[in-house]
Amino acid sequence: MMRDEPQAQSDQLVVADKLARLRRFTPARIGLGRAGSGQLTATSLRFMLDHARARDAVHAALDFDSIGQSLCKRDWSVVAVRSAAADRGEYLRRPDLGRRLSPADRLVIDGQQRGNDVVIVAADGLSASAIETNLLPLLDHLRRLLLAQAVSIGPLVLVEQGRVAIGDEIGELLGAKLVVVLIGERPGLSAADSLGAYVTWRPQIGTMDSSRNCISNIRPAGLSPEDAARQIVGVIGLAFKHAMTGVLLNDFRGADAIPVIGPRE
Amino acid sequence: MSYHTTIDGTRWAFHDLKTLLAKASPARSGDALAGLAAQSAIERVAAQMALADLPLKTFLNVDLVPYEEDEVTRLILDSHDLAAFEPVSHLTVGGFREWLLDTRTMTSHLTALAPGLTPEMAAAVSKIMRAQDLIAVAAKCNIVTAFRNTIGQAGRLSTRLQPNHPTDDSRGIAASLLDGLLFGAGDAVIGVNPATDTLQDYMRVVSLLDDIRERLDVPTQTCCLGHVTTAIQAINLGAPVDLVFQSIAGSEKANRGFGVSLSVLTEAHDAALSLARGTVGRNVMYFETGQGSALSADAHFGIDQQTMEARAYAIARRFTPLLVNTVVGFIGPEYLYNGKEITRAGLEDHFCGKLLGVPMGCDVCYTNHAEADQDDMDGLLTLLCAAGVTFVIAVPGADDVMLNYQSLAFHDVLYARQTLGRRCAPEFEDWLQRMGLTDADGRLLEKPASGAIGPAIAQIETMKA
Numbered sequence: 159m160m161r162d163e164p165q166a167q168s169d170q171l172v173v174a175d176k177l178a179r180l181r182r183f184t185p186a187r188i189g190l191g192r193a194g195s196g197q198l199t200a201t202s203l204r205f206m207l208d209h210a211r212a213r214d215a216v217h218a219a220l221d222f223d224s225i226g227q228s229l230c231k232r233d234w235s236v237v238a239v240r241s242a243a244a245d246r247g248e249y250l251r252r253p254d255l256g257r258r259l260s261p262a263d264r265l266v267i268d269g270q271q272r273g274n275d276v277v278i279v280a281a282d283g284l285s286a287s288a289i290e291t292n293l294l295p296l297l298d299h300l301r302r303l304l305l306a307q308a309v310s311i312g313p314l315v316l317v318e319q320g321r322v323a324i325g326d327e328i329g330e331l332l333g334a335k336l337v338v339v340l341i342g343e344r345p346g347l348s349a350a351d352s353l354g355a356y357v358t359w360r361p362q363i364g365t366m367d368s369s370r371n372c373i374s375n376i377r378p379a380g381l382s383p384e385d386a387a388r389q390i391v392g393v394i395g396l397a398f399k400h401a402m403t404g405v406l407l408n409d410f411r412g413a414d415a416i417p418v419i420g421p422r423e
Numbered sequence: 424m425s426y427h428t429t430i431d432g433t434r435w436a437f438h439d440l441k442t443l444l445a446k447a448s449p450a451r452s453g454d455a456l457a458g459l460a461a462q463s464a465i466e467r468v469a470a471q472m473a474l475a476d477l478p479l480k481t482f483l484n485v486d487l488v489p490y491e492e493d494e495v496t497r498l499i500l501d502s503h504d505l506a507a508f509e510p511v512s513h514l515t516v517g518g519f520r521e522w523l524l525d526t527r528t529m530t531s532h533l534t535a536l537a538p539g540l541t542p543e544m545a546a547a548v549s550k551i552m553r554a555q556d557l558i559a560v561a562a563k564c565n566i567v568t569a570f571r572n573t574i575g576q577a578g579r580l581s582t583r584l585q586p587n588h589p590t591d592d593s594r595g596i597a598a599s600l601l602d603g604l605l606f607g608a609g610d611a612v613i614g615v616n617p618a619t620d621t622l623q624d625y626m627r628v629v630s631l632l633d634d635i636r637e638r639l640d641v642p643t644q645t646c647c648l649g650h651v652t653t654a655i656q657a658i659n660l661g662a663p664v665d666l667v668f669q670s671i672a673g674s675e676k677a678n679r680g681f682g683v684s685l686s687v688l689t690e691a692h693d694a695a696l697s698l699a700r701g702t703v704g705r706n707v708m709y710f711e712t713g714q715g716s717a718l719s720a721d722a723h724f725g726i727d728q729q730t731m732e733a734r735a736y737a738i739a740r741r742f743t744p745l746l747v748n749t750v751v752g753f754i755g756p757e758y759l760y761n762g763k764e765i766t767r768a769g770l771e772d773h774f775c776g777k778l779l780g781v782p783m784g785c786d787v788c789y790t791n792h793a794e795a796d797q798d799d800m801d802g803l804l805t806l807l808c809a810a811g812v813t814f815v816i817a818v819p820g821a822d823d824v825m826l827n828y829q830s831l832a833f834h835d836v837l838y839a840r841q842t843l844g845r846r847c848a849p850e851f852e853d854w855l856q857r858m859g860l861t862d863a864d865g866r867l868l869e870k871p872a873s874g875a876i877g878p879a880i881a882q883i884e885t886m887k888a
Contacts, residue, residue: 173605173870173871173872173873173876173877173880174870176877176880176881177598177601177602177605177880179884180594180598180601180880180883180884181598183592183594183595183597183598183883184588184592184594184595184596184598184599184824185589185595185824186586186587186588186595186598186599186602186818186819186820186822186824187819187820187821187822187832188598188599188602188819188820189602190819190820190834192834192837192869194841195834195835195837195838195840195841195842196834196838197820197832197834201820205797205820205821205822206797208822209791209796209797209829212791213791215791216791216792250755250756250757250792251452251455251456251756251757251760252456252757253456253719253755253757254456284792343827344755344790344791344792344827344828345791345827346791346822346823346824346826346827346828347791347822347824347827347829348822348824349589349824349827352827364721366679366680366720367680367720368679368680368681368682374618375589375590375618375825380589380590381590404682405650405652405682408620408621408622408650408652408653
């Protein structure tokens with residue numbers, strides 16, 4: 159192959175330089191360079207490190223006692239329960255068990271005060287760090303915005319080894335008009351602490367995912383807890399107005415984002 | 424009716440067709456989750472032996488999902504082409520496998536056969552085929568589609584450039600898009616999964632993609648992978664929509680979980696056709712599928728996940744799509760537990776899609792809670808290239824920063840081109856050369872001159888978020 163001309167070489171530097179400057183607009187791995195068709199050694203090893211971090215995040219356990227204590231200090235009435243999945247291994251292979259309360263904890267929920275407008279459920283999902291990082295700031299904003307709308311809020315339910323749909327059983331047992339499930343999303347390479355919020359009108363066991371609205375990517379470097387709370391309350395407002403959530407609610411959407419995607423739990 | 428086989432004096436019985444299909448399926452976590460999997464390795468082989476002896480035409484007389492209850496079953500049976508089926512109508516499933524592998528069975532025979540096959544027949548024969556068989560037969564299929572370029576010619580591998588961004592920032596999407604073009608990716612489609620499914624966002628994303636495509640005069644098509652109903656609204660408002668996207672699954676109930684039906688898809692197909700934006704073809708639909716989606720919506724009717732997946736291709740082919748791909752490793756370890764299961768499923772999906780006449784691609788991918796890594800993806804990509812996969816998906820550095828999973832990197836596509844000799848779509852190949860991104864032999868230049876891409880990069884600096 160011919161050597162590049164000097165003029166072309168300075169041109170190339172401009173392309174590489176300009177592409178590198180675009181990294182401030184995206185966390186994506188752009189402008190990586192290459193060794194033949196392969197990645198550069200440092201890039202390749204960096205990727206393996208990020209994957210190793212994500213793998214470890216999936217298997218880390220959330221410290222429910224500590225979270226519960228912090229919530230109590232902020233005057234939340236907290237109920238801590240477990241799903242029917244006995245451990246992480248079963249949780250990963252049996253999502254059906256993660257969607258249902260353990261029999262003992264079903265009785266616990268059944269014994270709570272019923273008939274509030276909104277019940278908030280917080281579950282570890284696939285990332286303990288998502289709850290550790292984002293739950294408290296998000297709840298601060300959520301409660302302030304919900305109370306401003308004169309909405310009654312039930313006890314906060316903390317779920318170990320929970321999936322999105324466990325909010326249906328909890329919401330149904332508590333007779334809630336609407337349930338918000340805050341759950342750790344599956345860790346990505348760039349972010350292992352992303353929280354998702356799923357809003358479901360008239361939750362009951364068997365509710366389809368197309369009947370929920372989701373606000374995703376809640377984390378300090380993504381959608382901030384304050385903005386997320388505003389979006390969640392926006393969806394809740396629409397849900398109460400139109401007595402529904404899900405794909406059909408999009409017909410009434412305003413400027414606020416109301417994504418509808420399947421659970422990324 | 425019951426199905427049975429005898430091995431060493433032991434009689435193995437399977438009380439109905441869906442049980443037989445499920446027990447004959449190579450092992451995967453999703454079938455175990457559904458309580459459908461074979462209980463032992465021998466039971467699985469016994470089911471495969473009984474399945475091999477089954478006349479292929481059995482599938483025309485048994486509706487696994489009741490005809491009256493399910494529009495997908497009605498579509499499959501009502502559109503079945505008996506004349507096209509005739510060449511294999513006398514065969515058993517096992518005999519059909521040998522017919523497919525026979526060197527006298529050529530591309531033209533497979534093309535003619537496709538409308539005569541039901542998804543259940545394709546799924547059944549795949550269950551008694553090894554990976555090598557799935558590759559050998561799929562490699563003989565050839566399905567060519569076109570919109571602004573031509574996809575699926577022999578020896579070609581196209582790519583979906585997937586420039587996703589966590590908040591749909593226009594500059595971030597544009598940056599990943601140009602990064603991909605510099606790698607020669609994007610000839611199948613430049614397609615963004617929006618972070619939010621609002622109409623405004625959809626309109627902005629398709630306009631952004633169309634603007635860059637027009638400015639650089641790229642012979643490819645763009646797509647915002649929002650919900651199909653959002654796409655219809657956007658088209659009605661005059662948005663520049665090339666391809667309409669939708670996720671689909673193998674039963675009416677599962678599709679209801681996605682918020683779609685055949686009538687909604689027909690409406691979307693008509694709307695996209697009305698824009699007449701394709702220059703060399705009129706394939707305007709783009710579908711994604713994946714094993715486990717029916718089970719996850721509790722809409723699988725006691726049928727194994729691979730058979731349900733194949734049924735989704737019957738919906739796809741009804742709309743003569745430009746592109747279809749299985750998002751094979753995205754759904755998670757409860758359906759496909761590890762690299763081995765993901766690899767097998769990717770090859771099955773590609774084979775069944777091609778056999779049914781669908782332009783089948785694959786998102787070679789995995790999630791961080793599955794037991795898989797980059798080595799598994801390298802293996803699946805290499806196998807799929809041997810099988811003649813229509814297209815694969817690629818993102819910067821294999822890291823999708825919006826959907827939080829690993830797809831292929833632009834680098835991986837380059838590997839397929841350089842090591843496996845797969846070329847991109849012809850119109851796109853010419854464009855790469857015009858842009859000075861490839862040399863006279865079509866090889867991507869290590870350090871291309873700035874050309875027209877340079878100003879496009881500079882323009883991002885001045886764009887709004």
